[in-house]
Every structure is written in C-alpha cells, then in structure tokens.
Amino acid sequence: xxxxxxxxxxxxxxxxxxxxxxxxxxxxxxxxxxxxxxxxxxxxxxxxxxxxxxxxxxxxxxxxxxxxxxxxxxxxxxxxxxxxxxxxxxxxxxxxxxxxxxxxxxxxxxxxxxxxxxxxxxxxxxxxxxxxxxxxxxxxxxxxxxxxxxxxxxxxxxxxxxxxxxxxxxxxxxxxxxxxxxxxxxxxxxxxxxxxxxxxxxxxxxxxxxxxxxxxxxxxxxxxxxxxxxxxxxxxxxxxxxxxxxxxxxxxxxxxxxxxxxxxxxxxxxxxxxxxxxxxxxxxxxxxxxxxxxxxxxxxxxxxxxxxxxxxxxxxxxxxxxxxxxxxxxxxxxxxxxxxxxxxxxx
Amino acid sequence: xxxxxxxxxxxxxxxxxxxxxxxxxxxxxxxxxxxxxxxxxxxxxxxxxxxxxxxxxxxxxxxxxxxxxxxxxxxxxxxxxxxxxxxxxxxxxxxxxxxxxxxxxxxxxxxxxxxxxxxxxxxxxxxxxxxxxxxxxxxxxxxxxxxxxxxxxxxxxxxxxxxxxxxxxxxxxxxxxxxxxxxxxxxxxxxxxxxxxxxxxxxxxxxxxxxxxxxxxxxxxxxxxxxxxxxxxxxxxxxxxxxxxxxxxxxxxxxxxxxxxxxxxxxxxxxxxxxxxxxxxxxxxxxxxxxxxxxxxxxxxxxxxxxxxxxxxxxxxxxxxxxxxxxxxxxxxxxxxxxxxxxxxxx
Numbered sequence: 098x099x100x101x102x103x104x105x106x107x108x109x110x111x112x113x114x115x116x117x118x119x120x121x122x123x124x125x126x127x128x129x130x131x132x133x134x135x136x137x138x139x140x141x142x143x144x145x146x147x148x149x150x151x152x153x154x155x156x157x158x159x160x161x162x163x164x165x166x167x168x169x170x171x172x173x174x175x176x177x178x179x180x181x182x183x184x185x186x187x188x189x190x191x192x193x194x195x196x197x198x199x200x201x202x203x204x205x206x207x208x209x210x211x212x213x214x215x216x217x218x219x220x221x222x223x224x225x226x227x228x229x230x231x232x233x234x235x236x237x238x239x240x241x242x243x244x245x246x247x248x249x250x251x252x253x254x255x256x257x258x259x260x261x262x263x264x265x266x267x268x269x270x271x272x273x274x275x276x277x278x279x280x281x282x283x284x285x286x287x288x289x290x291x292x293x294x295x296x297x298x299x300x301x302x303x304x305x306x307x308x309x310x311x312x313x314x315x316x317x318x319x320x321x322x323x324x325x326x327x328x329x330x331x332x333x334x335x336x337x338x339x340x341x342x343x344x345x346x347x348x349x350x351x352x353x354x355x356x357x358x359x360x361x362x363x364x365x366x367x368x369x370x371x372x373x374x375x376x377x378x379x380x381x382x383x384x385x386x387x388x389x390x391x392x393x394x395x396x397x398x399x400x401x402x403x404x405x406x407x408x409x410x411x412x413x414x415x416x417x418x419x420x421x422x423x424x425x426x427x428x429x430x431x432x433x434x435x436x437x438x439x440x441x442x443x444x
Numbered sequence: 445x446x447x448x449x450x451x452x453x454x455x456x457x458x459x460x461x462x463x464x465x466x467x468x469x470x471x472x473x474x475x476x477x478x479x480x481x482x483x484x485x486x487x488x489x490x491x492x493x494x495x496x497x498x499x500x501x502x503x504x505x506x507x508x509x510x511x512x513x514x515x516x517x518x519x520x521x522x523x524x525x526x527x528x529x530x531x532x533x534x535x536x537x538x539x540x541x542x543x544x545x546x547x548x549x550x551x552x553x554x555x556x557x558x559x560x561x562x563x564x565x566x567x568x569x570x571x572x573x574x575x576x577x578x579x580x581x582x583x584x585x586x587x588x589x590x591x592x593x594x595x596x597x598x599x600x601x602x603x604x605x606x607x608x609x610x611x612x613x614x615x616x617x618x619x620x621x622x623x624x625x626x627x628x629x630x631x632x633x634x635x636x637x638x639x640x641x642x643x644x645x646x647x648x649x650x651x652x653x654x655x656x657x658x659x660x661x662x663x664x665x666x667x668x669x670x671x672x673x674x675x676x677x678x679x680x681x682x683x684x685x686x687x688x689x690x691x692x693x694x695x696x697x698x699x700x701x702x703x704x705x706x707x708x709x710x711x712x713x714x715x716x717x718x719x720x721x722x723x724x725x726x727x728x729x730x731x732x733x734x735x736x737x738x739x740x741x742x743x744x745x746x747x748x749x750x751x752x753x754x755x756x757x758x759x760x761x762x763x764x765x766x767x768x769x770x771x772x773x774x775x776x777x778x779x780x781x782x783x784x785x786x787x788x789x790x791x
Contacts, residue, residue, distance in 0.1 A: 133495060134603065137604075137696070138534065138603050138604050138605075138696075139499060139530040139531075139533035139534050139604070139679075139680060139681060140497040140498055140499035140530050140531055140533070140534045140536070140592075140594065141497070141498045141499070142495050142496070142497055142534070142596075142601060143495065143496040143497075143498065144495045144496065144598070145496070146493075148480060148489050148490065148491045149489070149490040149491065149492070149496055150487040150488070150489055150490075151487055151488045151490065151540075151542060151575060151576060151591075151593065152486060152487035152488070152576065153542045153544055153576055153577060153578055153589070153591060154544070154578050155544040155545075155546055155578045155580055155587070155589055157546050157580060157581070157582050157583065157587075158583070159583040160546075160580060160581055160582065160583060161580070183486040183487050184486075184487055186486035186487070187485065187486050187487045187489070189487070193498075195498060195500045195591060197500055197501070197502040197589055198502075199502055199504050199507070199587070228498060229498060229499060229500055230500060231500055231501050231502045233502055233504060233507060233508070234504070234507055235504050235507065235587075236504065236505070236506040236507060236584055236585060237583060237584040237585075238583060238584075240502070240504075240546070240582075240587060242500070242502055242544055242589035244498070244500060244542060244591040245487070246498065247487065249489075251491070254489060256481065256485050257484075257485050257486070258485075332486075333486060334486060349484070349485075
C-alpha cells in the first residue's frame with residue numbers, strides 16, 4: 098500500500114534535472130496541431146486562431162492527497178483530469194498542459210515513472226500535449242502544479258456569469274461518490290494501520306473508490322451539448338461541492354436559485370454507503386466535492402433538447418436575485434444554501 | 445530580518461480560499477488587450493493573433509529561496525521576473541502570468557500582502573496581467589508556482605537550436621553578481637545568527653545583493669535588438685550559469701563554441717568580491733547562475749549593428765560541432781566546458 102515498497106530504487110540526483118525531465122517525458126508525443134514547440138526550449142510555442150483558455154491548480158501531499166492509499170499512477174491521472182475539468186467548464190477543448198513537480202529525496206525514479214505513467218495516460222485519453230514544466234526538489238513530500246490550456250471559439254465560451262432568471266439548473270452524472278470514496282479509503286487506512294495483515298474488500302464500494310482515485314473530466318458532456326445544439330448560459334465544474342458551486346453561479350450571474358433535493362442524482366452505492374456511514378446523502382452531494390461533474394444553466398427553450406438524456410439531470414431553476422439561494426427539501430421546506438465546500442485554507 | 449517579526453497578524457483561515465484570492469488580487473488591473481477574462485472563472489480567456497509562448501517555474505522555500513534574508517516583497521518580484529525572463533529568451537513579449545501559492549500556517553495575511561505587493565510591482569513594471577492561480581495550504585513553508593504567457597510573431601521567435609557555425613556569441617549585461625550576492629547574504633546570515641545585534645553593512649556589495657534579491661528580466665534587450673534590426677539565430681536566458689547555457693545552445697544547434705575568458709563581462713564589485721572570497725571570477729561567471737541575462741548568437745553580418753553597444757558583449761563564436769565546446773583562457777589555453785550550473789536535484 099505504501100510507495101516505499103517498490104523493489105528497485107534509483108536516486109533522482111543521479112540523473113540531474115535535465116536528464117530527469119528528458120527521461121520522464123520521452124514517451125509523450127504531441128498530437129495537437131496548435132502545439133508548435135513543446136518541451137525543450139525556454140518556453141513552449143502554441144498557435145490557435147481561437148481564444149486561449151488557461152487554468153492552473155496546485156496539489157500538495159498531505160493537503161490534497163494521501164499516498165498511503167492513492168497510487169502514484171492514479172495521482173498523476175487525477176492531477177491532470179482536475180485541471181482539464183476547468184477547461185471543459187468553459188465549454189472549451191483542452192489541448193495542452195504543463196506539469197511542474199517538486200519531490201523530496203524519499204521518492205525514487207521508479208516512483209516518478211509511475212506518476213508520469215498516469216499523466217501520460219490522461220494525456221492520451223483526453224488528447225492533450227505535455228508542453229513544459231519544471232522539476233525540482235522539495236523539503237517535504239510531493240507537490241504537483243499543473244497549468245491546463247485549451248481553446249474555444251468566442252461565441253462558445255461559457256462563463257459563470259450568464260445565468261438568467263427562469264433558466265434551468267442542470268448537472269451531469271451523479272454526486273457525492275468521490276467524497277464517500279474518500280471516507281471508505283480513510284476507514285481502510287485505519288484498519289490497515291491497526292492490522293497490516295488485513296485484506297481490504299472494496300468490491301461493494303468500487304464506484305465510490307474509483308470516483309475518488311480516478312475521476313474523469315466531462316469532456317463528453319461538452320461534446321454532447323454541442324451535438325444537442327444547447328449552449329449553456331453559465332457553467333462551472335463541481336470541485337468543491339454542489340452548494341458552493343451554485344452560490345458561485347448565482348453571485349456572478351446576479352440571480353437566485355431553487356434547488357430541489359428530490360432531483361439531486363445519486364448512485365445506489367452513494368445511498369447505501371450513506372446509510373452505512375450514517376450521513377445524509379443530500380449533505381454529501383451538497384458539500385462533498387471532487388465529483389468533477391459539470392453544473393450549468395440553460396434557457397427553458399432548450400429543455401426539450403436535453404429532456405430524458407441519461408447523462409443530464411435538471412435539479413432546479415434560477416430565480417430573482419432577491420429570492421435568494423435555497424434548497425427545496427422533499428418535505429417542500431425551503432432552506433437557505435450555505436457554502437460548505439471544502440476550504441483548502443482551513444486549519 | 446525574519447518574517448515572523450511583523451506587528452499585526454491575521455490568520456489566513458479567517459478569510460477562506462476565495463476571500464483570500466479576492467483580497468490579494470484586488471489591486472491588480474488588466475492592461476493587455478489580449479486578456480479577455482482574468483481571475484474569477486474556471487479558466488482565464490486570452491486572444492492573440494500571434495503565437496502564444498508558455499513557460500513555468502516552481503519555487504520552493506528552503507530550496508530556491510531563504511526567507512531569513514529574502515524579503516517577501518522581493519521574493520514576489522523575483523518569482524515573476526525569472527518566469528518572464530524565459531519569454532524574453534524566446535524573443536517574445538510577456539503578457540500574462542498565473543500565480544499559485546501554497547503556504548503553511550506560519551504565514552499571516554500581512555506576509556502574503558507583502559508577497560503580492562512584489563508580484564504587483566513586477567506586473568506593473570513589465571506590463572503583465574495577473575490572470576489566475578491557486579491558493580492553498582502547505583504542510584511546510586512557502587511554494588510559488590508561476591506560469592508566464594507571452595506572444596511573438598512566428599518569424600520573431602528565437603529557439604535554442606538556430607545557432608550556425610561562425611555565428612558570434614553575445615551576452616547582455618554582466619555575469620556572476622547574483623551568485624556573489626548570495627554568498628554575501630549567506631555570510632551575513634551566519635554573522636547575524638552568531639550575534640543578532642550585529643548591523644550588516646552591505647554598502648560595498650549593493651550591486652551584488654540587488655542582483656540576487658531583485659533581478660530584472662531583459663525585456664529591454666529584446667526591444668533593443670528589434671531597434672537594431674538584429675534577429676538572434678538562437679537565444680537562451682542565463683539562469684543556471686553561462687557554461688550550462690552555452691552547452692544547451694551548442695547541443696540543440698549542433699555546433700561547437702569557443703568562449704573567450706578575457707571577454708566575459710564582469711562588474712567591478714564582482715571582481716573585488718571574488719578577491720575577498722578568494723574565488724575565481726571566471727568560475728563564478730561560468731557556474732554562478734541566476735543572472736537572468738540573455739545569451740544569444742548572431743550572424744557575423746549583424747556585428748556592425750551591435751558593435752560598441754554598452755549592453756552587449758561578444759564573448760565568443762560558434763564552431764564546427766566536432767571542434768567541441770571550449771573556454772579559451774587569457775593564457776590562450778583551450779579548456780573543455782562542462783555544465784557546472786546549479787542542479788536543483790542534487791542532494
């Protein structure tokens with residue numbers, strides 16, 4: 098379970114910084130026409146006739162991930178995916194990434210090869226070019242800083258501020274699974290620490306664990322909306338939890354919202370795990386985070402185009418700003434929504 | 445001298461992640477026409493008709509900087525500048541940056557305000573827009589990850605691989621001062637630790653210390669070359685030391701090089717500090733690093749255009765690949781150049 102267990106171990110210092118970058122990136126091929134020059138010069142060179150989208154995220158060991166249950170290959174994959182998700186949330190096409198890492202001397206070359214295998218897989222899956230980065234040592238743990246670059250035609254770009262009163266609020270996929278996956282893994286870690294010979298059986302939590310360890314970004318939804326000829330009026334990806342993201346959309350669009358508890362899409366594993374952990378499934382969906390689903394608003398006239406689509410669920414509608422932002426419960430009570438999304442700066 | 449000494453101290457957790465970003469970036473104004481949307485959505489939106497340049501760097505406390513003598517405002521400034529330097533090294537115009545930081549709970553809001561004051565000053569000085577970033581907690585110290593974005597016409601871009609046999613090797617400014625500034629500061633730190641009442645007198649090292657704490661990127665040289673109508677055949681910025689950068693140019697351009705020791709430009713403070721520290725000034729210029737000068741090659745026909753310019757010095761010429769890469773000493777001996785530039789991954 099722990100990364101120190103690998104059989105062979107090559108020290109990073111033996112390669113040097115440039116040797117290491119060359120080694121780790123040697124299998125990466127560039128496929129995007131917009132990539133003129135990737136790794137190997139002072140800067141990468143890109144050329145698009147569209148608008149360029151840029152988003153960046155910093156992931157820190159001990160804050161954003163725990164290597165005792167997060168395999169390095171999955172971590173590399175997830176680190177890329179969470180960045181791409183921001184590009185798709187603009188209704189854009191992700192095209193390139195830069196990846197910077199800092200590693201303490203407890204990491205071997207083989208460990209970084211695993212990490213880059215995951216990054217490579219994400220690049221292949223999402224058709225992204227790795228165009229640059231930085232590799233250095235850290236005084237503690239592993240840090241990953243990724244910048245994702247994408248493109249979109251001006252008229253396709255979907256900001257957070259375009260939602261209008263009476264627009265429908267739509268979410269892709271289902272919510273809460275990633276958070277519950279984390280709870281399952283944390284529990285297994287406790288069990289493992291108490292008894293290192295225990296064999297975890299995660300079968301019944303497979304979907305939850307996969308959503309936590311190997312999330313996907315909803316590139317497919319961006320393509321689906323194009324096919325359906327629906328342009329969202331506003332869009333955001335769900336990284337911090339549904340509640341926090343709805344508040345972002347409402348504040349930036351100057352509207353209110355009624356969110357219907359009964360409409361929130363939940364996987365059966367989420368429902369049964371919530372019973373087992375004795376937590377409220379609505380609270381998990383609202384505040385869990387890390388689902389990387391897309392949350393967007395559409396004009397009412399577009400409802401027929403998305404109606405019945407298995408990937409999309411209408412969960413509410415936008416109201417006048419003065420009405421406020423509310424959850425309408427199954428008992429038809431209105432509760433004010435507060436942002437309980439994950440706060441990376443909390444003590 | 446230490447950052448913990450500030451009088452007021454506001455905890456970061458009290459603001460939350462979004463409150464903190466809003467607070468730190470509220471004084472930043474966007475001035476670039478290519479910035480369509482900066483901070484505040486899932487991704488920034490840019491639009492240029494030229495090629496886009498992208499470069500990224502990761503700076504880690506205890507590896508790249510020491511806050512016991514690096515004021516946070518200077519650190520913010522330097523962190524931006526070293527990234528812009530990579531854009532200028534492509535013969536481009538720097539236009540935007542993203543800034544991600546991770547901080548441990550020993551940092552107060554006031555400390556981050558100082559850091560962002562330096563970032564702000566660099567943005568104003570170099571006409572750069574801050575367009576995004578990420579702010580999170582770290583388990584140890586301060587980390588800064590910056591991605592610099594720039595633009596250049598296709599025909600202006602200068603890669604590392606265009607140097608030709610007989611081209612002249614040219615460097616801007618002078619070399620070695622930043623390294624010696626670091627030696628001076630390290631020595632003062634020792635003195636301060638032994639006797640906290642000592643008052644350092646850095647007057648005679650003012651240039652060296654400034655080159656270490658507040659380097660500038662040579663945007664002016666990119667403009668100067670344009671005025672002089674000289675397009676370098678290859679270019680790189682000197683971050684790791686002259687020796688290592690020459691080897692990069694030669695390897696990527698498939699040429700050799702004769703570098704003349706007597707031609708290497710040194711400031712008088714560098715020469716006197718080398719005598720005081722009893723180190724060889726040529727070694728300092730070759731391996732010191734962090735000078736952020738531009739190193740480039742030009743065709744011989746362009747020599748008349750740069751001749752006598754006080755900002756530029758011809759220090760050698762490119763040779764056949766098989767001749768190798770050599771330093772020609774004052775005694776007219778040829779010594780093979782090796783990359784002794786700073787290796788961030790060394791133990």
